[in-house]
Amino acid sequence: MTARGGVKPAARRGQWQTATDVLGLIARQPGITRAAAARELRLSTSSTTEVTARLRDLHLLTETPAPSQGRGRPTTVLRPHPRGPVVLAMELRQAGWRSAAATLDGVLLDQQSTRHRSRRPDAVLAAVLAALRAGVDRAKEQYGDRLLAVSLAVAGTVREDHLMQAPTLGWNTVDLSPVVAGSGLPLLVGNDATLSGVAEARTGAAAGAGTALHLIVEVGIGGTLIIDGSPASGATGAGGEYGHIPFGDRRRTCPCGARGCWDLEIDGRALAEHLHEPEPDDPYSYAEALLQRLDERPISRAVAKVTAALATGIAGLVNAHDPEVVTLGGLAVPLRAAAPAVFSTAYSDGLMTFHRASPPAVLDSTHQQTGALRGAAAVALDHITSESALAHWSDRFS
Amino acid sequence: MTARGGVKPAARRGQWQTATDVLGLIARQPGITRAAAARELRLSTSSTTEVTARLRDLHLLTETPAPSQGRGRPTTVLRPHPRGPVVLAMELRQAGWRSAAATLDGVLLDQQSTRHRSRRPDAVLAAVLAALRAGVDRAKEQYGDRLLAVSLAVAGTVREDHLMQAPTLGWNTVDLSPVVAGSGLPLLVGNDATLSGVAEARTGAAAGAGTALHLIVEVGIGGTLIIDGSPASGATGAGGEYGHIPFGDRRRTCPCGARGCWDLEIDGRALAEHLHEPEPDDPYSYAEALLQRLDERPISRAVAKVTAALATGIAGLVNAHDPEVVTLGGLAVPLRAAAPAVFSTAYSDGLMTFHRASPPAVLDSTHQQTGALRGAAAVALDHITSESALAHWSDRFS
DNA sequence: TCCATTAAACTCGTACTCCGAGCATAAGCC
C-alpha cells in the first residue's frame, strides 16, 4: 500500500468505481451471473476477470458454478463471500421492533421480531432503544468485524439521526444514536415509508423505474419520491411527508400543526369520522377491522370516500412528479381492493388530461411488511460499498 | 489514439471524469481560479497540471493571470477557450421567443429577443418553430462546428421533445424537433419553470443547496424540485407541474382536466374572480396591472387572498419535500411583496410544527427573466461536458 | 466417440489518469 505513517490513502478518484457498480448490481439482482453482470455494466471480459478476482481476494464475492444455459463455457453466479461484510437492518414501529442482518446481495438473515409491551411507544422509548442497542451488541458478537453498519427504519418523522415526536404538539426530538453507542458502527436512520419505497424501487414493484412514487397508509400517509433508486429525502431527511400537504378540509387542524392535511382524510381516523364514531385509539387496527366488514353499507360507503380521497391525492402527486409507476403499501392496498372502481375513477379524474391516455400504473408493493427492513438494508449496503468504504475494507488485506 | 478503423473508442470508464468535474465547476462558478478549483475538487497539484494542460490542448479552457491575492506564486483564472464549444439556448414563451449562445462558463452571448405578432401562440406556432430554426441556422453559421447542442425552454407542459397543448382540452402534442432538423445538433427540451429552477440552483439564490424548491407564477404556477442541481423531471419530463395538485376548491374544474387545481387560486384568473371581473384574456399582464393598484382596497384584499393561497401551498410542498431553500419567480415575487405579513403568516401556519423553528428561507430568484435561458444553457453544457461527449470532442484533435 | 461450435474466461501488453515527492517559480514582506 502506498499509505505511509498517519496519512490517509485519500481514496483515488474512480479507484473502486467498478467494484461498487458490481456490488450494487448484486444487491439489485441477487443471483446474477458473472457474464450477465458484465453485459449489464458493459465491461470487457478482461475487466470482468480482473474485478471479480479482486473482489474474491477481498472476501467480498464468491463464485459458484451457474446452471448451464446452452452451449458455451459455463459462467458462475456471483454470491456474497461467507466471510464478507454484513449490515444490520432494524425497524422501529408502533407495535414493536424487528431486525435482520443482510449480506451484500440484500438477503435477510436472522430475522427477529419483538412486540412492545405498551401501545404508546413513546412511553417505553428508552427501553426500546436499549433493546435495539442490545440487538446491535448481539449482532456484533455474532458477526464480529464483518458487521460494518447499522440501519434503522423508524415509523415517524425523521431528521438526521433524530426522531421527531409530537406528544400533542411539543415536537421534542429523540436522539437515536445511542443505538450504536460504543459499537463504533455508523448508524443510518430513515423513515419507514421512505425505506420501503427504496426497497420497491430496488427489488420490488418499481424495480427499474427511473422515477417512482411510493405511498403507504398506516396511521396517516407516508411515502417518498424515488429517483434512480435514491429517495428524495430533502435537506434534513424529513422529505416524503406527503400526509401533510393540504389536500383536505382547511377547517381541520392536524396534530402536525398544519391545516387541511391529507393525512386526516385517509386513515382510520377519517373512517371513524365518516361513521360518526369517536377517534380510535389505534387507527390502524381500527381500519383493518372495518375492512373486514365491507358488507355493511355505512362502512363500505365510508371506505369508498376514503379511497376516493386517496386516489385523488395520488393523481395530484402524479401530476406534480410524473412518475413511471406508483406503488402502494399498508392499508392503501386493501382500501383500493375494497373499492377498485371508485379508486380508478378518482385517479383518472384527478390526472391532467394528457396523462389519461397512459397513466402511470398503480401497483401493490411486493415487499409489504419486509419493505422497510429491506430498504434499510439496501441503504446500509450502499454505504458500505461506496468507493471510500471499499478502500477502507481493502486495507484489512494489505 | 487507440481507435482504429470504424470501431468506436467505447469511452473508457472514468476516462473524462475529472475533466467533466472541472468544466462543471467552471459553469457553476465562472471566473474561478485554477488553484481554487483544485482545492474544491481535492485534486493534487500534479493532477491539476495534467488536467488543465489537457483541457487547454483540447481548446476547452484558457488560463489568464489571476489578480494577485497576497504572497505566493500567482494562479490563473480558468476561462472558456475562444475556439471552444458553444451551446445555443432558446426560450419559447407566450409573448415571444429569445435566444442566446453560451460558452462553457455559462455566460450568455448574442442575446436576441423577438415578440410574437399574435397573442395566441398556438395560432402561429408553425411560424415560431420556423423562426427558431432560423435562429439555429444563424448560430450554426456564426459558430460553425463549435456549436454542439441546442436547448429549448418552453412555457408549457413538456413531454420528451413534445409540447403538450390544451386548446380547451384536446391536448394535442407539438413536436419540437424540427427546430434542429437538418442541423445535426442534439435538441434538449425542458419546461421553462424547471429550467429557471436549474439556473437558481446552479448559480442563483439556491446555489449550493442540496434540495431546492423553485416556484414561478405566470399563468398558473409551475416549478420544480431540484436535487443536487438536477431537476426531478419525472419519467417523461412533465414533472414539476405543481399547479395541478388539488390544493384548491374541488368544485372548480381546471383547463388541464383535473379539479381543484392550485393553479386556479394563484394567478390573474384568481384575482379576477375575487374581484368579480370576467376571466382576463391575458392573466399575466392583468395581474401585473392590478399589482400597480394596491392602494385600492378590493384589489389589495384580492391580492392578499391569492398570496395566502400561494404561501399555504408552498408550506405544504415544504412539508412534503423538506427543501433547504425555496425560490420564487415571476408574479410570486410581487405577490409576496404586496402582502408580506399575509405571506409569512400563511407560510408558517401551513408548516408542520417542527419546521417552524427554522423554516426554509423563501428567496426571490436572482435570475428572474433570464432564468429559463440560463437553465437551458446549463443543461446543454452538462450534455456537452459529459464524459462521452468530451471523448467525442477530443477525437477532433487526434 | 469425436469434432465443430459457442460463450465465456484468461493472459498479456498497453493506454490513461492520478498521485506523491521533489523541485522550480513568482509573488509579497522585511
Add this chain to the structure above:
DNA sequence: GGCTTATGCTCGGAGTACGAGTTTAATGGA
C-alpha cells in the same frame, strides 16, 4: 536581496480498464 508562501511543473509509479489473442468447458451433430 533574501526569506516566506502559495502555486505550478517534472518524474516515476500505481491502479484500472481495455483490445487482441488464446484457452477452456460446455453443447450438439456427424
